[in-house]
Amino acid sequence: KGRTAICELLDLSDRIREMILEKRPTSEIKKAARDEGMRFLRESAVEQVMHGVTTLREINKVTFVE
Template sequence: IMVGEIRDEETAQIAIQSALTGHLVFTTVHANNVVDVLGRFLNMKVDLYNFVSALNCVLAQRLVRQICKHCKRPVKASAQLLEESGLDPDVYAGYTFYEGAGCIECSGTGFYGRLAVSELLDLSDHIRELILARRPASEIKRAAHEEGMRFLRETALDKVFQGVTTLREINKVTFVD
């Protein structure tokens, strides 16, 4: 069952009940990251046990523009940009990043197409227990990371280091931790 964005308690309860009766339910919720999704549902006063029982995983995603392949060129990032991006200028000063110079193929923007960066919270028994115990979001995030979850920022930085997008682009859509 595909449910549009869940904005209220009634819709949330219907989605949860559908999932509990054996239906696979997909829905959208506006949130900054996967852990914020949990908070959104809890603020809707859903039954916590039913919510955790019905939930398999949470995916957060952002779209970033891809560097145009036709005008892609190597660049060095300024110390200021590195700091704004949460990267140590001493470590990354010599690193080669990429950007698009702008050409006819990309209409002078330096970008062509978009790519999703994401983080996926797979609900293990331990994560479920933390949610049921109403542990702080920071603790849930830390536990998820220890279990292998990669944060949005990490997957976005991977795309920068692969030369697919730019630091400025990911700084627009992800938060520096």
């Protein structure tokens, strides 16, 4: 057994950058990020489960549900 990375990356587009500077609610920024194609940490982890790389039990240890 080894380790594998799960990650999320926020691409700071002009739209998202402006939203942050305007101190818009986190929920709005997350929605905009998702609309622009961002995958969140838990989604990345679930994909690893679907590929047989890890288990739901393991991802539940290292991620949390909002």
